[in-house]
Amino acid sequence: MAIGLTTPLTHDSAIIIVGGAGTIGSSTALHLCRRGYKNITLLDVYGFPSDYAMHGSSQSAGASDINKIVGSSNSGTRGEITEMTMDMWRNDPVFKDYYHEVGELSAAADSEHIADLRRSYEAKLSHPVKSKEIKWLSNREEIITHCPHLASGLIDGWQGIWNERAGWGAANDAVDSVGRELRRFGVKMVFGQGGTFDRPLLDDDTTRCIGVITKDGAKHYADRVVMATGAWSPSLIDLEGQCVSKCWIVAHLELSEEEAVRYKSIPVVYNEEVGFCFEPRFIPHHQPGKDRWIIKLCDEFPGYTRFMETQPFGAGQPIKVSVPRSHSAHPTDTVPEEGQHRLRRVVEVMLPEFKDREFVKSYMCWCTDTADAEWLFCQHPGHPGLYLATGDSGHSFVTLPSAGSQVVDLLEGKASAERMRKWAWRPGRGDPEHTGRGGEPPKDLGDLKGWAHGDDERAE
Ligand SMILES: Cc1cc2nc3c(=O)[nH]c(=O)nc-3n(C[C@H](O)[C@H](O)[C@H](O)COP(=O)(O)OP(=O)(O)OC[C@H]3O[C@@H](n4cnc5c(N)ncnc54)[C@H](O)[C@@H]3O)c2cc1C
Numbered sequence: 263m264a265i266g267l268t269t270p271l272t273h274d275s276a277i278i279i280v281g282g283a284g285t286i287g288s289s290t291a292l293h294l295c296r297r298g299y300k301n302i303t304l305l306d307v308y309g310f311p312s313d314y315a316m317h318g319s320s321q322s323a324g325a326s327d328i329n330k331i332v333g334s335s336n337s338g339t340r341g342e343i344t345e346m347t348m349d350m351w352r353n354d355p356v357f358k359d360y361y362h363e364v365g366e367l368s369a370a371a372d373s374e375h376i377a378d379l380r381r382s383y384e385a386k387l388s389h390p391v392k393s394k395e396i397k398w399l400s401n402r403e404e405i406i407t408h409c410p411h412l413a414s415g416l417i418d419g420w421q422g423i424w425n426e427r428a429g430w431g432a433a434n435d436a437v438d439s440v441g442r443e444l445r446r447f448g449v450k451m452v453f454g455q456g457g458t459f460d461r462p463l464l465d466d467d468t469t470r471c472i473g474v475i476t477k478d479g480a481k482h483y484a485d486r487v488v489m490a491t492g493a494w495s496p497s498l499i500d501l502e503g504q505c506v507s508k509c510w511i512v513a514h515l516e517l518s519e520e521e522a523v524r525y526k527s528i529p530v531v532y533n534e535e536v537g538f539c540f541e542p543r544f545i546p547h548h549q550p551g552k553d554r555w556i557i558k559l560c561d562e563f564p565g566y567t568r569f570m571e572t573q574p575f576g577a578g579q580p581i582k583v584s585v586p587r588s589h590s591a592h593p594t595d596t597v598p599e600e601g602q603h604r605l606r607r608v609v610e611v612m613l614p615e616f617k618d619r620e621f622v623k624s625y626m627c628w629c630t631d632t633a634d635a636e637w638l639f640c641q642h643p644g645h646p647g648l649y650l651a652t653g654d655s656g657h658s659f660v661t662l663p664s665a666g667s668q669v670v671d672l673l674e675g676k677a678s679a680e681r682m683r684k685w686a687w688r689p690g691r692g693d694p695e696h697t698g699r700g701g702e703p704p705k706d707l708g709d710l711k712g713w714a715h716g717d718d719e720r721a722e
Contacts, residue, residue, distance in 0.1 A: 268470065268485065268647045271673060273298045275485040278474055280305045280459045282451070285659055286651050287490030288440040289666030292356070295447040297670060303450040303482065305457040305474060308590060310441030326434050327512065327627065328558050329540045330659040331530050333366045333428020339636075339684060343661055343668065350663035351431065356443050357663050360436035363429040364541055365529035367399070367409050369422030372535055376421045383423050395427040411528045416611040420533070430530055430540050436662055456480060459498055461575045462487060462648055471648035486673055488649045493586040493628035495638075495652040500576035502689030504638055505653050507584045508565030508704055509626040511601045515557045515609065516622045517542050522555035525613075537561040537608035556622070557613065561604035564704045565631070565656075576644070586628040587707075592714070597624045599712035626713070629656040632688075637665075639672050639685040649673065650687075 269275070277294060281287040282304025294302050308326075332351055333344075351361040370376050386392045399405045400421050406413050408424050444451070451457075455478045463473035463481055473483040491498055493507040517525065522542040532538040539559035547553050567584035574583060589595060597605075605624065610617045630652060632638055638653030651669045658665060671677040672685075707713055 271486065274301055275299070276301045276303070276483065277486045277488065277673075278303045278305060278482055278484040279488045279490055280474060281489065281491035281494070282306050283308060283310050283437070283441065283453070284490055284492050285437065285662050286492070286654065286665045286669065287488070288437055288444065289662050289664070290488055290490060290651060290669040291444050291449055291666065292440050293666035293670045294673075295444065295449065297674075300448075302444075302447075303452065303484070304444070305452050305459060305476060305482065307453070307458045309451070309453040310438050326437070327659075328433065328514075328543050328545070328556060329362075329430040330433045331366065331428070331532065331538065332361055332431040332660050333425050333530070339681060340657075343664060346667075347661050347664040348427070354663055356439050357431075357436055360432040360439060361429065362432070362541075363427060364527050365408065365424065365426045366428035366532065367405065367422055367424055367529055368532045369399070369405065369417075369420045370534055371417075371419040371421075375534055379422050395425060397424040397426075398422075399424050409529050409531060411525060412531065412612065414614050416614070422533075428530065431659065431662070432543070433659060440662070452476070452482075459489075459491065462499075462645065464645065469645050471642070471645045484647075486647055486649060488651050488669060488673070490651040490669075492652060492654060493630045495630055495650065497572050497574050497583050497585045499642070499648075499650070500574045500581070501638070501650070501652075504687070504689055505630040505632055506567060506704075507586050507628055507630040508567050508656075509586065509628045509707075510563070510565055510656070511561050511597045511605060511624060512627050513559055513597075513605045513608075513621040513624040515559065515613070515616055515619055517555040517557060517616075519555060521615075525557070531612055532562075533611070534562050536611050537604070539608060539612050557616075559605065559608045559612070560627075561601060561608055563604060564701045565629075566598070566601075566626070566707045566710065567704050568707045570708075584706075587626075587714070588628070589625040595626070595714050597626055597713055598707065598710040600710065601626075602712070629654050629658075631655045637668075637685045638687070639669055639677075640682070640687045641672075643687050653685075 279287045279291050282291055283306040291302055351357050370379055383398050386396055402417055405420055456476055458477040460475045460477050462471045463475050465472050471487050474487055475481055496505045525542050528541045530540055537560050542555040542557045545554045545556050569582050569584050571580040572583050572585055573580045632653040632655055635655040638650050640650055642648040
């Protein structure tokens with residue numbers, strides 16, 4: 263069958279974004295609107311996060327969370343993109359109310375990790391602006407000067423980078439803000455079964471993608487289809503092993519108001535051998551007396567996969583793919599026992615005052631890793647009109663304000679040759695180095711205890 267050409271892209275072209283309520287999808291829609299595109303449809307299983315994620319079970323999207331780190335010690339293309347993003351976090355009316363610049367400590371105790379951080383620090387010293395925003399902290403005393411709450415922490419041997427122009431983003435509020443802006447622009451949105459991607463719609467005579475068929479059987483026609491389906495991407499479209507989806511664990515600690523006042527405005531503390539945590543966040547509730555103060559924390563490790571046989575679009579037969587199991591669809595899932603231990607360790611090390619306090623919530627959150635931790639932003643080689651905007655590799659929330667501009671550059675044929683090469687279709691690499699995260703190969707959830715309750719074919 264011939265590979266058909268796509269129609270020229272105009273401001274009236276019909277563009278569908280699958281996964282449009284997630285980080286990269288909503289950002290893509292925002293940038294399309296800002297560049298004058300008028301016929302945009304978002305499809306997603308769930309709508310924008312709203313405060314549902316805080317009070318009830320969390321939704322699927324990686325951004326459906328109370329806070330995420332916003333800042334970066336990257337250089338190269340990722341550094342350039344983060345720089346543009348930081349400007350938007352500080353100044354763009356859609357984002358600026360959701361960014362909290364409390365500073366970030368990125369530290370380690372292991373000598374190899376310290377050496378990596380030191381390299382990243384030194385790479386920034388030649389930058390006229392960044393060099394003034396960062397500082398190397400080489401001992402406990404220097405760390406406590408910037409992070410006084412770590413005075414009772416288990417931080418012997420820690421060294422790292424202090425970045426005063428970083429902090430955290432109120433993740434679901436920021437994505438909600440994008441959603442409100444998209445509604446203002448008149449973007450069409452379909453959520454639920456009718457917004458759930460089943461397969462691409464192909465032209466009868468060519469392999470060109472001309473739309474999407476959703477789970478309810480409806481056909482949605484389009485000139486361009488963008489798949490921004492995050493960790494679900496490799497189970498929906500055969501990506502030939504380019505992305506491996508993995509999960510990490512999030513936990514919430516509840517503080518009293520008095521405790522929250524003491525911990526308010528602490529910097530984000532990240533240690534790649536342990537995990538990371540944020541200042542307490544006030545979570546208002548519509549019922550009097552139910553407002554809460556929550557500290558969010560995460561463990562850091564190579565992630566868990568969930569490999570099973572499935573047949574994504576484009577695979578001639580069932581293949582092994584790591585398929586996310588969303589907390590929204592399975593709100594009673596717990597987290598693996600060993601993950602609980604790791605989370606307790608984060609508290610012991612970073613917030614020892616609360617080492618005996620139970621978590622009020624814990625759940626698994628999914629990302630999809632590429633082998634080189636670079637995005638997969640490209641046209642599908644076999645289906646003109648079908649674009650991939652995925653491969654977040656666990657570091658894409660920070661780019662919420664700007665990731666979409668890169669996707670729109672791709673659609674408009676304006677992406678630089680260097681970026682197109684970096685983010686091109688690049689099958690056959692698998693995940694040989696666990697996406698540069700290092701450490702042991704990721705374990706599979708199917709081999710672990712304590713995470714599901716018998717309704718999963720991989721659970722005990
Ligand atoms: C524990 C944890 C902590 C993290 N912390 C940070 C951090 O501090 N800073 C940072 O920058 N990044 C962080 N990340 C990574 C960040 O959350 C992700 O990189 C980012 O959110 C991924 O964006 P995405 O658009 O690719 O996917 P998502 O935001 O997950 O969006 C995918 C969307 O696709 C939808 N979808 C799925 N299947 C279908 C279907 N069949 N049909 C239609 N729609 C579908 C989903 O509902 C979802 O809305 C963290 C991730 C985890 C797991």
